[in-house]
Amino acid sequence: MFNNSSKVAVSQTEIWLDGRNISRSGGTGIYYYASNHRSAIEKIGLQTAWLLEDTTGLPTYPTFQRAIRSICSYPSPISTASFQSQWGKAYLSHDLYRIAHLHYRTHGRILKLRPAIPPSIMHWTCPLPTLIEGCRNIVTIHDLIPLTHPDLTGIDGTRFYHLIKNLIENSVEFVAISETVRQQMLKFFSLSERQITTLYQPVEFDDGILEEIKNAPRIAPPDSFIFYGRVENRKNIERLLTAHALSQTNTPLAIIGPYGDDEPDCSPKGPTSTIIRLPWSKRLSLLRTLLEAKALLFPSLAEGFGIPIIEAMSLGTPVLTSKGGATEEIAGGAAYLCSPTGDITELVQGISYFDTLSPEEKKSIIQKGYERAKFFSTLHYTEKLKEFYFM
Missing domain, CATH: 3.40.50.2000 (Glycogen Phosphorylase B;)
Incomplete structure (x- = not known):
């Protein structure tokens, strides 16, 4: 069941953000969301870190080895020491997101990660088939277009639906970027009102x-x-x-x-x-x-x-x-x-x-x-x- 008791004091908090989209060339809507969200977190005096799967110059697993790891539910360990990436403090797990997607496709289950020292909060900037144990997991929902307008997207609506459903079953909290999206989530899925919060995106030019x-x-x-x-x-x-x-x-x-x-x-x-x-x-x-x-x-x-x-x-x-x-x-x-x-x-x-x-x-x-x-x-x-x- 959903449990909100994992909220902690500000002074104890480090918030991790997934780096799934932060390194993509050109920038996507989620890229700007993740970047702006990190800046906002730091403005309220909290520490942040990215959870990255690869960085320039670091090797990835070969395709065969990646497939074996996904089938065996064996993701790469998350580095115990942080490093300074071009986007800020980060931790690394080689091929994490690719292995997570292969694992989900193979087993139909969320891939659970167990870092040696988990963050206080793991904020996933979009729905991904992976979670971190031992901390509060939050997932941002940007839209439900694969469900509301399946003819307008190349995303598989059935897979998308089951991913959100599995995240709900794993007691995550959700952030909707508009009240429209929040109401759509409540319509399509069985979740409590307090399990999803509307937080509009910041837009400002100094x-x-x-x-x-x-x-x-x-x-x-x-x-x-x-x-x-x-x-x-x-x-x-x-x-x-x-x-x-x-x-x-x-x-x-x-x-x-x-x-x-x-x-x-x-x-x-x-x-x-x-x-x-x-x-x-x-x-x-x-x-x-x-x-x-x-x-x-x-x-x-x-x-x-x-x-x-x-x-x-x-x-x-x-x-x-x-x-x-x-x-x-x-x-x-x-x-x-x-x-x-x-x-x-x-x-x-x-x-x-x-x-x-x-x-x-x-x-x-x-x-x-x-x-x-x-x-x-x-x-x-x-x-x-x-x-x-x-x-």
Whole structure:
């Protein structure tokens, strides 16, 4: 059964975070979540460490040896001594996450780790088929799209469901990054209300970062429309392109990001439609494009949070996004909402609306965005995080 008695005093606490995504090139949504979460933990005076499976220059197990270890439920031991990785203090277990996935695929069971000295809290930044014994395990759930919209992702919904169910059976606690995701968890799984907590992601740009953004190399014309993120059908890309053409706007649309589970056709859908397709860009240049954009167009079909919405509002850029679900929740009344399906007229009208905004209307929208963005400040997040860990 779920037991919350493992909460400990601040002075005793070291919190480990999995490094499953922290070393991935280019950075993913979970990469930024993990990095920001670690910074927030340290802001409340706690020690952190990454649990890494490999680092540059350290060998991995051969495929055959990895398979044998997974079948025999024999993961590599976690190093007893920490080392300084490029992301901060870390412990190493060779091939940990690959072995864990092979073990789960073979046995259908969570791989249990037994470090010589476990942390006070192990916070997994996404669901993984491994846990640490002797400490409090917390798992962040970013979305339930494999269950709510299985046609929009390449993730196996059945395997995903059983992994979450097995984690629940192993008495973990969950963090949902939006109330939408929390309610979906309560709908799909048998768990108590107190076993899952909503902790919204922090989004904030301090003065130093803002100056770097303003001076970053420009990759798209100012006053363009912008969409950024993984470019896949879940993001409603082809519908967005069609609406852009139907609006007959002369404002270019920059679509920035790598392809995801599929590759929608990003060609213009009309003779007056100008599309700028950038598969990838450096983070600061991306944010400069967002800062200088006429509006963010984000009519996604399914999200767990929708971080571009708050990043745009934080930078003073108007936002168009989808009615319903996490996108409407995160926008909090400060965005132009349209239906992501059905009659495309709403999306066309939204694009035209931002094309013809008066200076007074634009100023009002930007101010509403700034006010909404304050809710996602680092200070607000650290206060909620400390309360979650220790109160």
